[in-house]
Amino acid sequence: METLSFEFPAGQPPRGRTLVGCVGSGDLEVLIEPGQAGKLTITVQTSVNGSEQRWQHLFARMFDGQTLPAMDIDIHDFGATPGVVRLRLEQGFEEIGHD
């Protein structure tokens, strides 16, 4: 297991917070809360060691070309594939948007 931290530029914080997913096999839990204006921070606790580059690429590709709200995102990952990670994040962003 390892714990990783990431930071990206962002806009204003959202109002709500949300939780999606679960720390089950091949899945992950994503907790999203309002962050400090201008900053998107992500903390990943993952069961897969040596995966920092993969996470960095995944986030960079996913956030490319858009300014996301300022959020503190906490991820507890139990070996989710990039597809599942993306799905959960998108789910979370959508729920935050609705609140």
Added chain:
Amino acid sequence: MTDSTALLHKHSFVELGARQRAKALLDAGTFRELLDPFQRVMSPWLSRQGVVPQADDGVVIAKGTLEGLPVVIAAIEGAFQGGSLGEVGGAKIAGALELAAEDNRKGIPTRAVLLLETGGVRLQEANLGLAAIADIHAAIVDLRQYQPVVGVVAGSVGCFGGMSIAAGLCSYLLVTREARLGLNGPQVIEQEAGLEEYDSRDRPFIWSLTGGEQRFATGLVDRYADDDVAQIRQQVGELLKQGLPAQQRSTQAELFLQRLARLDAEPQIEPATVRDLYQGERS
């Protein structure tokens, strides 16, 4: 309604996570979670063993009303570590039941519903899980003096280990066909007693002995429902309204000893033998 439209109107309860299950049972708008995941009261033991924790430690405690009755729900998330109970998750359930009993002593008739999907003790927290389960047992027996404690085993993990004993202490138990209820998990029995005794890969065999249908047919549970949110909700509501049972299942030692005395324990057992032994007097 035709079968296919009935099917379309069904919403699976088994497929829901612990939080969704609790929400689905409570009256709309009354769900209030205690120690919610954003408070991050997580296991102090998992990370240091290299196991990723979950923000709610796999247990959801929610207060609200069910058909207008005050209730606290404790729901175990079967997908996280097999629904196993560690120190935090166990203390959440025990603490909630203790407070519900305290409510009753102050004249507030709080009932409890336990949504059980669990393999029992979380081995990474071994003795603290076991101690928490003993506390849960104590708290169920205490609360049960005042108001019913309803246990639901919907599936798909089932209910095993020390928490199957907790199930046995509940005032009422409701299961679906997807449920299994037993003390020991199939693999452990096979390991301890051999393949001849218990073939953990023979699913029909295991369901025939410990599945929801058999448990209902042998009177070891009270209700048998379809995997349908509306039906489960309705039946849990009925059980809560029913008040305390005339006699708790777990206080019938004399009856069960008499039944066991009648059994020929020599031959290996069949599901039908248990049905006859436990329900013969009904027919």
Added chain:
Amino acid sequence: MSSYSLRGLSWFNALAADALPVVGLPASLKVADGLLGDQPVRFIAVVADPDNRFVRARNGEVGLLEGWGLAKAVDEVIAADQDKPQKRALIAIVDVPSQAYGRREEALGIHQALAGAADSYARARLAGHAVIGLLVGKAMSGAFLAHGYQANRLIALRDPGVMVHAMGKASAARVTLRSVEELETLAASVPPMAYDIDSYASLGLLWETLAVQQIEQPTAADLARVSECLAQAIDDVARNGTDLSGRLGAAHRAASSKVRQLLREQW
């Protein structure tokens, strides 16, 4: 040497030497009514019965007959003392290697039998009886939940053979995908996973640990020491109540207290 432990039986025989045996229970249960000092008590032990009707419960395991039998033995005391101001104490002598693992057991609802035992011990406590668990050997998993863990005071003898755990080492290693050696190394650094009684004591669940000279066959001095400790435990219950709050407060069980405190604040 016997394939099963005789500790429970030895301690029962020593403690209950002058007590009146209770009849009408399964042969795997030793139950007797006697005195500790001037206090009336019922001693209860689960022992090996090589002729047990249930073949998977012949080495002292807690099975169907044992679970329901314990319930009956405790229920008798609750009923008999119902209208008495002074409630008899229950002394659970604990030397239980495991619950019974078998097809008959699962089919006939061993979980319900163990619930019966836990239920009776818990109701005895609620009715005002002191329930004292005396750990002289193994106190494993479901077997301990049924016989001993509902006690409001737990006393353990300090000995390598006295251990509380959720699962034996070999099985626990398999389930957690570790070798036994890895498990032992890990267990040594994680108190709730450790198998020794001092680590267990650090969780705050024991009221007292006692050293004795001959745990397999208690000496007169051992017997005197343990009897005195049991009597003190009964007095302590009379003074401080029959709930389980005495188990909380240890540093290694801090989260259990914190969770309760937060729940109360948010209730």
